[in-house]
Amino acid sequence: MTTHSRPTPPSVRQDADFIFHELTRSICPVCKLVIDAQVILRNNKVYMRKRCPEHGWSEGLMSADAEMYVTAAAFNKPGTMPLRYSTDLKDGCPLDCGLCPEHKQHTCLALIEVNSGCNLNCPVCFADAGQGFSLTLEEVERMLDRLLELEGEPEVVQFSGGEPTIHPQILDMVRAAKARGIPNVMINTNGIRIARDERFLAELEELRPTIYLQFDGLERETYRKIRGEDLLDVKLRCLERLARIDLDVALVAAIERGINEHEVGALVEFGINHPAARGIVFQPVTHTGRHLPFNPLERMTIPDVLHGIVQQTGGLFRREDFVPVPCCFPTCQVNTYVYVDGSQVIPLPRVLPVDRYLDYITNRTLPKVPSLPDIQRALEGLWSASAVAGSAKTASQFSCACGVSLDLGTDLSHAKKHVFQIAIKDFMDAYTFSVKQVMKCCVAVLVPDGRLIPFCAYNSVGYREQVRAQLARRAEEANHDRYEP
Ligand code: SF4
Ligand code: SF4
Numbered sequence: 001m002t003t004h005s006r007p008t009p010p011s012v013r014q015d016a017d018f019i020f021h022e023l024t025r026s027i028c029p030v031c032k033l034v035i036d037a038q039v040i041l042r043n044n045k046v047y048m049r050k051r052c053p054e055h056g057w058s059e060g061l062m063s064a065d066a067e068m069y070v071t072a073a074a075f076n077k078p079g080t081m082p083l084r085y086s087t088d089l090k091d092g093c094p095l096d097c098g099l100c101p102e103h104k105q106h107t108c109l110a111l112i113e114v115n116s117g118c119n120l121n122c123p124v125c126f127a128d129a130g131q132g133f134s135l136t137l138e139e140v141e142r143m144l145d146r147l148l149e150l151e152g153e154p155e156v157v158q159f160s161g162g163e164p165t166i167h168p169q170i171l172d173m174v175r176a177a178k179a180r181g182i183p184n185v186m187i188n189t190n191g192i193r194i195a196r197d198e199r200f201l202a203e204l205e206e207l208r209p210t211i212y213l214q215f216d217g218l219e220r221e222t223y224r225k226i227r228g229e230d231l232l233d234v235k236l237r238c239l240e241r242l243a244r245i246d247l248d249v250a251l252v253a254a255i256e257r258g259i260n261e262h263e264v265g266a267l268v269e270f271g272i273n274h275p276a277a278r279g280i281v282f283q284p285v286t287h288t289g290r291h292l293p294f295n296p297l298e299r300m301t302i303p304d305v306l307h308g309i310v311q312q313t314g315g316l317f318r319r320e321d322f323v324p325v326p327c328c329f330p331t332c333q334v335n336t337y338v339y340v341d342g343s344q345v346i347p348l349p350r351v352l353p354v355d356r357y358l359d360y361i362t363n364r365t366l367p368k369v370p371s372l373p374d375i376q377r378a379l380e381g382l383w384s385a386s387a388v389a390g391s392a393k394t395a396s397q398f399s400c401a402c403g404v405s406l407d408l409g410t411d412l413s414h415a416k417k418h419v420f421q422i423a424i425k426d427f428m429d430a431y432t433f434s435v436k437q438v439m440k441c442c443v444a445v446l447v448p449d450g451r452l453i454p455f456c457a458y459n460s461v462g463y464r465e466q467v468r469a470q471l472a473r474r475a476e477e478a479n480h481d482r483y484e485p
């Protein structure tokens with residue numbers, strides 16, 4: 001961070017070395033004050049530049065590919081409003097979460113953090129897991145009821161933490177979500193308990209949640225650096241057990257500059273060939289909570305991961321195979337789907353012009369087929385934060401979308417013949433936080449008082465710390481009340 005006084009005037013007029021792209025609102029990376037922020041394009045990259053009256057100027061990399069960032073704007077779909085809001089307009093975005101009536105999208109995916117404790121102590125942990133709180137089953141049931149009021153028919157709930165599998169009632173929580181008719185219930189886990197606890201595995205087999213499995217690489221060193229210990233064998237054992245009970249798994253890889261960016265291609269190929277994996281989600285490391293030292297001007301972004309996949313998979317993928325997700329702000333995430341039949345791997349955008357169907361602004365001409373609205377709806381379902389890798393809905397949307405172009409046969413669940421999802425999502429940190437994106441966020445954390453707080457606001461603006469302090473205080477008071485001298 002630097003503080004500038006007025007620059008000394010040059011003797012001749014000079015061209016700026018950047019293009020001023022847009023103005024948004026952000027936060028100071030030091031004190032979190034809400035301030036104006038400029039988005040600028042320089043050397044085909046996108047940067048956020050802003051000035052805090054107290055802490056001076058700061059700059060962070062938003063995207064390593066300006067062309068991709070700018071053209072993504074065409075994929076911005078009109079939002080669908082939630083049934084109810086939980087907060088009023090008072091201090092403006094992002095201080096009124098939420099959702100407040102100014103929010104532009106309902107919640108496709110709701111997260112419930114059931115605890116803050118964990119059986120690991122990763123050097124990279126945006127949740128800053130540790131002592132704090134553990135929700136009761138009754139609280140989670142009330143929160144699920146609240147979600148039904150806010151969303152009507154929520155499609156996806158993800159139990160997260162801390163580490164949700166160490167919560168003694170996590171399975172009852174999954175049951176409670178299923179009992180409320182929520183079709184996709186996910187557990188976001190490091191996989192340790194699944195790898196070690198046979199009884200837990202048997203209960204998962206019966207309940208059948210989707211497993212969102214932390215899986216950062218195939219090299220031991222990656223785990224040592226990101227997770228603090230070599231977890232490769234644990235991860236492989238976990239996956240092998242999940243394959244045995246035929247549970248759907250989305251691999252989730254945190255990618256950090258200089259640590260595992262060279263592994264993205266191998267991860268995709270591993271996922272495509274593993275019988276349990278139905279998709280992989282790449283997340284450039286979010287520098288909130290706990291993280292390694294980093295340079296905000298060199299952080300990993302979506303194009304870095306995407307170009308890595310293209311370069312490291314020997315011609316399997318092209319840049320055009322990945323299309324922005326329109327339900328959130330389209331610079332937040334790109335997706336692709338591949339049809340796998342033995343050794344044949346076909347990305348869906350090779351057989352269908354997905355980008356033309358999902359372009360809401362430039363109105364590019366679409367092929368004249370009678371089933372156009374059905375295809376468009378199917379693609380909107382696939383290119384959504386609520387698309388769950390391996391779910392029956394995803395398989396049927398895939399079949400609908402490419403039924404005209406690919407002979408899929410009937411059994412998409414067969415191990416050799418399946419659909420595999422690849423997503424790259426770049427959560428914002430204090431250097432890149434933009435209200436323009438977060439106002440249309442469709443991923444939110446449901447907190448015990450019934451608010452739904454957009455995920456990047458929850459992590460960057462200070463909501464996580466507030467909620468955790470409140471819940472930790474409550475736990476302390478409860479212990480105090482129980483104390484009998
Ligand atoms: S992020 Fe959404 S809910 Fe939060 S303050 Fe902004 S508009 Fe309101
Ligand atoms: S990143 Fe996940 S596994 Fe690691 S400490 Fe945090 S909550 Fe636990």
Ligand code: SF4
Nearest residue numbers: 328332427441455456
């Ligand atoms: S969580 Fe962040 S990156 Fe994801 S949709 Fe919301 S604002 Fe965008």
